[in-house]
Amino acid sequence: MKFFNMLIMTAAVLFASDNGYSTKSNWLMDIDSANGRFEAVQKQFRGFDTAMMEVGYRYESVKKAVDEKNYELALYHWQKIKTAMQNGYVRRPAREEASRIYFLDNTYEEFKKMLVSQNDTKIEERFSYVKDSCNACHINQKVGFITVK
Secondary structure (H helix, E strand, O other), X not given: OHHHHHHHHHHHHHHHOOOOOOOOOOOOOOOOOHHHHHHHHHHHHXXXXXXXXXXXXXXXXXXXXXXXXXXXXXXXXXXXXXXXXXXXXXXXXXXXXXXXXXXXXXHHHHHHHHHHHOOHHHHHHHXXXXXXXXXXXXXXXXXXXXXXX
């Protein structure tokens, strides 16, 4: 939740500052060329970091749902994590291999099975592996200062 609040505050500061874009609702259509519009949209999507912001939000949602034993909700957010990561590959294909090796090909599928099983003990045991997999990938990708807790 802290992360989400920080994101909202940062967005508010950025929109309040003079960032070169119009503050009108039709800022995109005010750009004269189609290429200019595409460049503006691409800039807004950014790289894999925006996908990981969603992953972080979803991870916290899974964690909370697991604590509340709401496994249906946990599974919903868990599946969205995979979607967010795969969407991020479009923008940063170089991140795909590591995220598959450290997360999607094993950890993701194993934890998904635990959520489907709704076995409290197995879910709690397996969730610690999720955190460790995330942190190992971050280290591999030279962003080890981003620590999942």
